[in-house]
Amino acid sequence: xxxxxxxxxxxxxxxxxxxxxxxxxxxxxxxxxxxxxxxxxxxxxxxxxxxxxxxxxxxxxxxxxxxxxxxxxxxxxxxxxxxxxxxxxxxxxxxxxxxxxxxxxxxxxxxxxxx
Amino acid sequence: xxxxxxxxxxxxxxxxxxxxxxxxxxxxxxxxxxxxxxxxxxxxxxxxxxxxxxxxxxxxxxxxxxxxxxxxxxxxxxxxxxxxxxxxxxxxxxxxxxxxxxxxxxxxxxxx
Numbered sequence: 615x616x617x618x619x620x621x622x623x624x625x626x627x628x629x630x631x632x633x634x635x636x637x638x639x640x641x642x643x644x645x646x647x648x649x650x651x652x653x654x655x656x657x658x659x660x661x662x663x664x665x666x667x668x669x670x671x672x673x674x675x676x677x678x679x680x681x682x683x684x685x686x687x688x689x690x691x692x693x694x695x696x697x698x699x700x701x702x703x704x705x706x707x708x709x710x711x712x713x714x715x716x717x718x719x720x721x722x723x724x725x726x727x728x729x
Numbered sequence: 730x731x732x733x734x735x736x737x738x739x740x741x742x743x744x745x746x747x748x749x750x751x752x753x754x755x756x757x758x759x760x761x762x763x764x765x766x767x768x769x770x771x772x773x774x775x776x777x778x779x780x781x782x783x784x785x786x787x788x789x790x791x792x793x794x795x796x797x798x799x800x801x802x803x804x805x806x807x808x809x810x811x812x813x814x815x816x817x818x819x820x821x822x823x824x825x826x827x828x829x830x831x832x833x834x835x836x837x838x839x840x841x
Contacts, residue, residue: 618772645827654737656817656831657773670828705772716761716821718829720772 618721620706626727627696634692635724639708646689647718648681649705650674657705663689664711696728732756735818735832744841748805752818752832755799759820759830762794764803767815767834776816777803808839 619638627633639646644665649657660679661671665686675681678696683689693700703725707718735752742748750764760781765773777792779785779801785792791804801820805812815834821827 620772647827647829649831654833656733656735656819656833658831659828662827664827670826672828703770716827717763717775717778718819719775720765722772725770 618706618708618719620704620721620724622724623722624725624727626729628729629696629698631696632692632694633696633726634690635704635706635726637689637691637706637708637721639688639706640710640719643708643710643719644686645709645711645716645718646683647707647709648689648691649707651703651705651723652701660691693726696726698728701726701728730755733818733820733830733832736835737833739836739838741838741840742808744808744810744839746808746839748808748812748837748839750803750805750816750818750835750837752801752820753799754801754820754830756822756830757796757799758822759799760823761821761829762792762801763819763829764790764792765817765819766812767817769814773817808837810839810841812839813837 647662648660651657663683703723707720709718764777767773789806793802817834818832819829
């Protein structure tokens with residue numbers, strides 16, 4: 615088990631372009647989360663999946679953001695028509711549901727820079 | 730007012746000191762509490778997980794939850810320069826959501 619992986623690790627794009635990030639959770643983890651983190655702040659929740667179902671979305675997730683988790687395995691986060699304010703670290707985490715447990719394990723993140 | 734408050738620091742301590750890191754929160758429904766360590770430009774690394782109240786110890790780390798005061802703490806004994814990082818607290822309610830709310834993080838510097 616290699617932990618949560620994210621790809622790419624870094625992405626530089628021009629304003630107005632679309633970008634897509636991928637997250638591979640720890641195998642057998644049924645929950646997958648996306649967070650956004652800017653400098654000096656803690657991670658902010660964007661959305662989460664239980665298996666393939668997207669069960670909760672933050673108001674931070676504008677119409678330009680979409681996330682999928684086909685077949686309940688890996689997940690993608692797409693940002694359309696990127697803006698400079700989208701520059702941040704995008705973090706993915708996964709967890710396994712159980713009685714009184716819900717520990718999230720994070721990936722290394724994808725750092726997005728929008729020029 | 731934020732749901733979770735955390736002093737951003739930086740907190741500087743000499744090597745070997747006991748470090749106390751804290752978070753306060755406003756939502757009495759929070760039951761799951763976690764502490765993460767994050768090195769610069771890396772993803773957060775899980776340190777401690779506590780459900781409901783009480784203490785939990787793991788090596789040099791002790792997590793405490795005081796639900797009556799809405800206050801959680803992380804203690805680091807015999808601090809090392811390698812402990813220099815940002816420490817994040819996170820918490821969520823028992824039901825209705827699986828969304829975790831994070832503090833802003835406290836930057837810790839352990840001086841050799």
